[in-house]
Amino acid sequence: MSSPETGAGAAPPAAPPPTPRWRRILLDTRPLRNTAYRRLFLGQSVAFIGYQLTAVAVPVQMYAITDSSFWVGMLGIAGLVPLILFGLWGGAFADAIDRRTLLLISSVVLWVATGALVVQSLLGVxxxxxxxxxxxxxxAAFAVSGPTRSAIIPRLVPIEQVPSANTLNFTASNFGTVVGPLLAGLILAQWSYAVAYAVDAVLFTFALYAALRLPHLEPIGERVSPGLRAVGQGLAFIALKPVLLMSFAVDIIAMVFAMPRALFPQVANDWYGGGEAVGWLFAAIAIGSVLAGLSSGWIGRVKRQGLALTVAVMCWGLAVAAAGLARSLWLAVALLAVAGAADLVSAVYRQTILQVYAPDEMRGRMQGVFTVVVAGGPRLGDLRAGVTESWFGPTVSWVGGGLVCVVLVAAAALAVPKFRRYEGTTAPGR
Known part of the structure; x- marks a missing residue:
């Protein structure tokens, strides 16, 4: 016999209260309720501020030594080759061994490299x-730690919270990209390169602690041998999935053709009078990304993620091109911030498509390729910007790259309708 609560005549349960409008707009913080994810998030967020100090100090030091944007662009090549080799190899390892152990080892190597930067600066080499x-x-160290950390996230939070976790990560990293360059500009103006590198080394200890406190994370599913065959399987998986292939292609286009950061040291001096201008230029894109992240509650509700990604990358290219025409520092910063807002949206969708589309036994390799593309694209962009500046000057290098990005992304999206129609609910592997 039915109880009064469950019988045919019982009143239906009360509907849950509607979600307040402000919570639909602001950053979704639900993943932070997970202790392991919260610790990883906080450790990486603090460490990333230090990483950005080094990211600014190294090209500025290189330009001071050589007085050449070409040499600054060569830093892109120096980072790209090990990024490709170790990114693919590191992703295969992340599918083969305990991901916590791999994250710890690669993080220690990264810490040692930062320490070596401190020493070379102190010695005046x-x-x-x-x-x-x-x-x-x-x-090389980042190429292993990056995909490993990203492959860990879907194991720590529910799948439906993966877009929110990615938004939190990108917002925090972009906050670091705001604070880090501004702090770098202050440190380099008042002290030295050695101080900037030393602060990075100290802050990175937070990431080491967070990795140490993670639970053991053995890969789920079929174990792979971390060799060339495993790497080839990962690349073949991407090649057969137009949605994944396009998510990588649009990012490569955006970063190679519309990333002007190799020009920042030069134009800070030539256009904006030097001083702390270089810090503002390096921080500007991230300022927009942070603001977009703080108002990103809507991102997880967009279904047409492929189309949204395409529009975001085209907005990035247009805003970058406009910034290259500005001769007011603050106008350039504002336009680069618009580009950064678009970049935050595109980054979240690229990462989410990849994490949800791939099964766990492929996530390490997928994140390895993702790391190669995300970190390698800007390095190729540095080389492109430096070389084209030496041929045509900074304005053509900067503005032309942004416009080429818009045209190529639009053409690619038109050529692959399956990508434009992709929805976040699509089952993995389809």
Whole structure:
């Protein structure tokens, strides 16, 4: 016999109260309720501020040593080659062994490379070749730690919270990209490169602690041998999935053609009078990303993620091109901030598509390729910007790259309708 609560005549349960409008707009913080994710998030967020100090100090030091944007662009090549090799290899390892252990080892190597930057600066070596070598070592370590950390996230939070977790991560990293360059500009103006590198080394200990406190995370599903065959399987998986392939292609286009950061040291001096202008230029894109992240509650509710990603990347290219025409520092910062807002949206959708589309036994390799593309694209962009500046000057290099990005992304999206129609609810592997 039915109880009064469950019988046919019982009143239906009360509907849950509607979600307040402000909570639909603001950053979704539900993933932070997970202790392991929260610790990883906080440790990486603090460490990323220090990482950005080094990201600014190295090209500024290189330009001071060589007086050449071409040498600054060469830092991109120094970082790209180990990024490709170790990114693919590191992703395969992340599918084969305990991901906590791999994250710890690669983080220690990254910490040691930062320490070596401190030493070379204190000794006054002033060698562009040494800077290239240490950049390569940092890139190799990052190429392993990056995909490993990203492959961990879907194991710590529910799948439906993965977009929110990615938004939190990108917002925090972009906050670091705001604070870090501004702090770098202050430190380099008042103190030295060694101080900037030393602060990075100290802050990175937070990331080491967070990795140490993670639970053991053995891969789920079929174990792979972390060799060339595993790497080839990962690349084949991407090649057969137009949605994944396009998510990588649009990012490569955006970063190679519309990333002007190799020009920042030069234009800060030539256009904006030097001083702390370089810090504002390096921080500007991230300022927009942080603001977009703080108002990103809507991102997880967008279904047409492929179309949203395409529009976001085109907005990035247009805003970058407009910034290259500005001769007021604050107008350039504002326009780069618009580009950064678009970049935050595109980054969240790219990462979410990849994490949800791939099964766990493929996530390490997928994140390895993602790391190669995300970190390698800007390095190729540095080289492109430096080379084209030497041929045509900074304005053509900057503005032309942004416009080429818009045209190529639009053409690619038109050529692959399956990507434009992709919805976040699509089952993995389809």
């Amino acid at each position: 002033d060698s562009p070749w040494l800077l290239l070598a240490l950049t390569a070592l940092q890139s």
